[in-house]
Amino acid sequence: MGNMFAVYAIPAVIGPAFVAWAVATRGLSNGVRRATMVMTIVLSCGVWTLLRTDGVKSDAIALLHWRWTPTAEDRLLAKGDDVVVATPPPGTEAATPAPAEPSMPEEPATKKDAPRERVNTRIDGPATTEPIFRRAEWPGFRGPERDSVIRGVRIETDWSTSPPTELWRKPIGPGWSSFAVDGDRIYTQEQRGDEELVASYRLRDGQPIWRHADKVRFYESNGGAGPRATPTLHNGRVYTLGATGILNALDERNGAVLWTRNAAKDTGAPLPGWGFAGSPVVVGDVLVVATSGRLAGYDVATGQPRWTRQTGGGGYSSPHPATIDGVAQILLLNGTGITSVAPTDGTVLWSHPYEGSAAILQPSLGVDGGLLISAGDMMGGLGIRRLAVTHAGSRWIVEERWTSRGLKPYFNDYVAHKGHAYGFDGTILSCIDINDGARKWKGGRYGQGQLVLLPDQDVLLVLSEDGELALVRAVPDGFTELARFKAIEGKTWNHPVLVRDLLLVRNGEEMAAFRLTGAAH
Numbered sequence: 001m002g003n004m005f006a007v008y009a010i011p012a013v014i015g016p017a018f019v020a021w022a023v024a025t026r027g028l029s030n031g032v033r034r035a036t037m038v039m040t041i042v043l044s045c046g047v048w049t050l051l052r053t054d055g056v057k058s059d060a061i062a063l064l065h066w067r068w069t070p071t072a073e074d075r076l077l078a079k080g081d082d083v084v085v086a087t088p089p090p091g092t093e094a095a096t097p098a099p100a101e102p103s104m105p106e107e108p109a110t111k112k113d114a115p116r117e118r119v120n121t122r123i124d125g126p127a128t129t130e131p132i133f134r135r136a137e138w139p140g141f142r143g144p145e146r147d148s149v150i151r152g153v154r155i156e157t158d159w160s161t162s163p164p165t166e167l168w169r170k171p172i173g174p175g176w177s178s179f180a181v182d183g184d185r186i187y188t189q190e191q192r193g194d195e196e197l198v199a200s201y202r203l204r205d206g207q208p209i210w211r212h213a214d215k216v217r218f219y220e221s222n223g224g225a226g227p228r229a230t231p232t233l234h235n236g237r238v239y240t241l242g243a244t245g246i247l248n249a250l251d252e253r254n255g256a257v258l259w260t261r262n263a264a265k266d267t268g269a270p271l272p273g274w275g276f277a278g279s280p281v282v283v284g285d286v287l288v289v290a291t292s293g294r295l296a297g298y299d300v301a302t303g304q305p306r307w308t309r310q311t312g313g314g315g316y317s318s319p320h321p322a323t324i325d326g327v328a329q330i331l332l333l334n335g336t337g338i339t340s341v342a343p344t345d346g347t348v349l350w351s352h353p354y355e356g357s358a359a360i361l362q363p364s365l366g367v368d369g370g371l372l373i374s375a376g377d378m379m380g381g382l383g384i385r386r387l388a389v390t391h392a393g394s395r396w397i398v399e400e401r402w403t404s405r406g407l408k409p410y411f412n413d414y415v416a417h418k419g420h421a422y423g424f425d426g427t428i429l430s431c432i433d434i435n436d437g438a439r440k441w442k443g444g445r446y447g448q449g450q451l452v453l454l455p456d457q458d459v460l461l462v463l464s465e466d467g468e469l470a471l472v473r474a475v476p477d478g479f480t481e482l483a484r485f486k487a488i489e490g491k492t493w494n495h496p497v498l499v500r501d502l503l504l505v506r507n508g509e510e511m512a513a514f515r516l517t518g519a520a521h
Helices: 004-024 030-049 072-078 263-267
Strands: 051-056 062-066 118-122 165-171 180-182 185-192 195-202 208-214 232-234 237-241 246-251 257-262 281-283 286-291 294-299 305-310 320-324 327-334 337-341 348-353 370-377 380-392 395-404 415-417 420-425 428-433 439-445 450-454 459-463 468-473 481-486 497-499 502-506 510-515
Touching: 072 165, 072 185, 180 232, 195 237, 195 246, 208 246, 232 281, 237 286, 257 263, 263 286, 263 294, 263 305, 281 320, 281 327, 327 370, 337 370, 348 380, 348 395, 380 420, 415 450, 420 450
Parallel strands: none
Antiparallel strands: 051 062, 118 208, 165 510, 180 185, 185 195, 195 208, 232 237, 237 246, 246 257, 281 286, 286 294, 294 305, 320 327, 327 337, 337 348, 370 380, 380 395, 415 420, 420 428, 428 439, 450 459, 459 468, 468 481, 497 502, 502 510
């Protein structure tokens, strides 16, 4: 997609200039017209020496700025930082012993994958003594079950009288990571100059706690700079996958490096155009990582590789834990369909073809063994398919129930609720019946945003591509928007997070926290 900027943006300037030339030169001789046409094209193209692109939005229109204007990242870096490089505070290492770090394969000295230096910066003094070996409230990508469903939470939906209350707002480095949350700490990934960061902040006020930095920078022209995946919290550790394949296990309290690997080298995966985007997941004592259609399992404690598996085709989807017919497995969408493997050793259990070159999203599990999967290509979503997956003995049976174009999610996850699926059909919300795939309604323009489901209230909480929050009814009767609220500025592709009554949103420029009024029971 790197050339889409030229495909869409250059004609946007040359086209109007050509029309102006045609009008202005009517009646002149052909020789004069040809000469002025050449001059018009040269002058129009010369404009590009004065402009830069800060990526594209979902409509493929470039975000153009003058080259001399600073980017949001430039402004953030110019503010400086008062943190100092520090070793972990005395006594904190004993609580979580750091196993010996495996040797790192030698990395090529390129701009995208440069020789690494690891830096830990501590900001707020000694580590807290709060217990860490408990399950985090929001352990990582898309929440506790990785399905963007927030159970047991009810909020006030009349924002005209009870709007979200802003608690804090902070600048942040670029990246499309979301948040993981444990107690009063939040964790995310971002880029700052030539350093790819894993950062911890306080939930209550957004103040930094610690930062871990790797000397590497990823950039591509459509999405921009920065990491794409979301941290995973497990047993007091933070597991992260960077955009170039750096896999870290860090101490949740102070950012100390417990072990690190290069998942791209371990799996033999080439760096894909949009960077590695899969968020890690822990199943038992195995950390499972996806690298562009490949899977790898690591010992969660030591980082030693357990197994690797090529599932077929590339992709940007994250490994998805599932239990089907009582069998634990890891599902991964890839460029050729979906593959299921055993988390213990990577053995392929079953696969199903559904070709699309842009496998980005997560599957959705049903209570009856049903499974929803999606596919896309370079132009967007292709549709959604329902599978029935069963097994007898060692034989797995995968049957297609239907394929629908009534819901065509691309890189915006969908949710299932009471027999229906809700998500983005391009830039417009859509609802389909899970029984047959028939569309029930389509409405509301939110760009390529993201959403979560509050099932206790039949409500979707939508974060639009332009940083607006909206509440939409999750019912099949028709599209109804209940509320809308401007939350942050700038292109927003990151997943929102709701923990209790605290809502976290971010994009590649800023992050903010809001308190939502609880609904009366």
